[in-house]
Amino acid sequence: MMTPLRLCAIYCLFSISSTSSAFPPSLRYPIPISVNKITAANLTCDVRSFNATVTLQHxxxxxxxxxxxxxxxxxxxxxxxxxxINLPTAGCGIRLSSRANEKGEKELVYSVVLVAQQDRHLRQIADQEKHLECVVKDDAFLIESQPVVDVLKNDLLERRGKSQRSGRMKKDQDLEDEIRETFSVARVWMEITPEGDEANGGTLKVGEAAVLTIKSTLPEGIGWKVVECSAHDGLGDSSQKLLDDYGCPTDELLFPVFRMGPVQVISVMKHQEAVSRFAAFKFPDRDRLHLSCYLELCRGTCPEVDCSDKNSTDGEVLDRLKVFNSVEVLAPAIDDLRKSERLQLSEPTTSPFSSLPGDRKFCVSPDKVAITFCILGVIFLCAVVVAACALLRSRKNGDESPFYPRSLFSSSTSGSAYGSKLLLHESPCMGQSPSRRMPYGRIL
Structure with a gap:
């Protein structure tokens, strides 16, 4: 008869088993954890660095x-x-994107995902990921190029003509103010977005159509072209050159040449974009793809280069500027394939041909190997003892002649045809002494 105490124990056991099955296998028996949460983050950024001070509860x-x-x-x-933490904007997964603020004005934003790992060496479920965004100031991407300033100053002087000596100081001050005002809006930057989803600008997948856009706002007398582009893993350990020094692609299927868009004139400035569409790719050990390119600034218009004939004459190159950005690229198909391969290696095979003989590997523990060698050693010693006993027995019976007067491999007819029978009769191991030998040496 079941007592109430036993019934209660069975019910509790059933309740625990049913509750534990409701959790996923990785969290079958959840344990309360203490999370040191991030409460605030103070961010500062410029064109070269991203600085973040993270505040936690404890x-x-x-x-x-x-x-x-x-x-x-x-x-x-x-x-x-x-x-x-201080991060360089040219690596470490820092991403630059543009968006419209509350006033409808376009602003540039640096973003990064920081991980707060509770232990220096171990990953735990209490670790946190925090997506941080830092709005870049308007003057962060201003072009600081003295050759370009000199060219712009000469162009402005030619437009105005030679000033009279009496008003020279005032004219020079006006010229400096105009140049400063012009360069207050001159800037160049790079953006990487999925094709057809420029507003989102999120994660890409390997093989997905991506758009690399280089945007510029420069004075009217300055032209530019894209040269020397490369992809790297964010640290420079792994890299791949995409465009050479002339702006020609190293592999047209990997990364095509840039296409220059139309020029939009804004007062004394002009806005222009260069676009390249390519299939997204990544490095095997990183989910972040970093791209960097150089821009050659020319006086007037930069001449186009024929990639089949790179000996064409270049224009007057004033300066070179570097632009860069990064994007997250995932490879779910490749990752799933690797997971399935690891699963097949861990599970026993169910192939119908698994029972066929063949060259297969098997593992034996060191203890079993030692026991096997011991058994083989004992068998060898027994064989030696048996051979020694047979030799002593033959000498004890007074037979000093060899037991095998003929070779097993003799080429003669008599030796080769009946050598085995002769050995059977003359060998002491067969239990016959030399006194009881057969009266003949061969069988006719």
């Missing part, structure tokens, strides 16, 4: 790093509530 002794760059772009906690 003293932090772990590691803060940019996602996918835990060993290269990190900062250690010092048991205080805040951690400061």
């Amino acid at each position: 003293p932090f002794k772990g590691l803060v790093f940019a996602k996918d760059f835990s060993h290269e772009c990190n900062a250690l906690g010092t048991l205080s509530n805040s951690v400061t």
